[in-house]
Amino acid sequence: MAAKTILIVYAHPEPASFNAALRDRAHEALEGAGHRVVVSDLYAEGFNPLAGRHDFTSVANPAIFHYQTEQAHAARHGTFAPDIAREQKRVADADLILFQFPLWWGGPPAIIKGWGERVLAYGFGYADGLRYDTGVFRGRRAMVSMTSGGTTARFGAGNAYGDLQSQVLWQLQHLGLEYMGYELEEPFVAYGAPRTDHAGRLEYLSQLETRVLAAAAKPVDRSLTITNPLDLVPDGAWKQQR
């Protein structure tokens, strides 16, 4: 089995949280198996989740800030701000991306949403016509691991929260990761985390270890990745939006 590079995108404000324990268990297990692990600890690194002109060291249009226009310009000229360039390199290096977060208001924390908006920019993560089965990161894998206050009974079509994959995680998994071409692992959920006792938490840690090791053992094909997506987009294909 070839050693892989795994990026853990982690979001929780408390270093002693159960989410931190899950992150550490995944990290240690993957390194122990010979893989290379990089962690984007978004809260600890003070990641700014807000889109803006600070995303770029260049300006395509000083009169009006149109986000994708500026992103395309930065992708063509290598002028993303250092924090975004750093995260994009981590993404580009990763065979497998593992997200670890608590489910807040039915989705990942805002800091993860903002990480996606800024890092997975037009011209880096996607471009016109390059999505899903023609996505930029085809051949690579992604996996969601999360905690939820909800028990298993809350999830499922017709239950209070709805189906985990086709509803709750639809935004992140389908409209985000699959859109970019990633092949998804089944999500890992520590259900009812606040009310799970010590033994139950040890069991969750053990289950996550098994899951991430299995995910990392699967083949990836980096030859499918589109390294310069804008080369495939005719100039002017993108019309500016106000």
Add this chain to the structure above:
Amino acid sequence: MAAKTILIVYAHPEPASFNAALRDRAHEALEGAGHRVVVSDLYAEGFNPLAGRHDFTSVANPAIFHYQTEQAHAARHGTFAPDIAREQKRVADADLILFQFPLWWGGPPAIIKGWGERVLAYGFGYADGLRYDTGVFRGRRAMVSMTSGGTTARFGAGNAYGDLQSQVLWQLQHLGLEYMGYELEEPFVAYGAPRTDHAGRLEYLSQLETRVLAAAAKPVDRSLTITNPLDLVPDGAWKQQR
């Protein structure tokens, strides 16, 4: 028809954006009809979308930051930070909340997600057992208005983005607003906004005006609102999560 109070929660970094035009059209139409309108312009107001101890002027547990524990403590003692207290008052005053944003990576911008995490706190927006048909803000209304680069053909079950309400907007609408007890209006979507010409945009503005005036004309019943949700939760019902 009774005059209503409408909160517009608005997120776009560019003051000259089409989203700003939609916000302004809704604002002017509602005021013209005699309603009171308050706008939370999240980017312009520099709203901080990151959860943390800065959310509170109190500390329930200095050893470990557990978000809902601190939120419950602040709700009981009136110790939310000024920015959160201001937004909570706006929410509490509003008969109708209108969200206006561009769809980024399949969802609202991170600044709106973070607004929800911080403002719609445990003890203010929900509490144990108070959700959906027992939600805190029953009797009030909410409506999503958004722009999307995608055309109508991208939406719908089985299409690239999936069904608008049961998949794309599930997090915000069902796991957020309906969870809190709000009655939802049909979402308003300006499809294919970047590629819509001037006449098409005027038509969208006109359609939104019609929609928000109709929504504001519908009855609300503020007597159904639970003003002190934690009074209904036994002490200790909430177990601390690490």
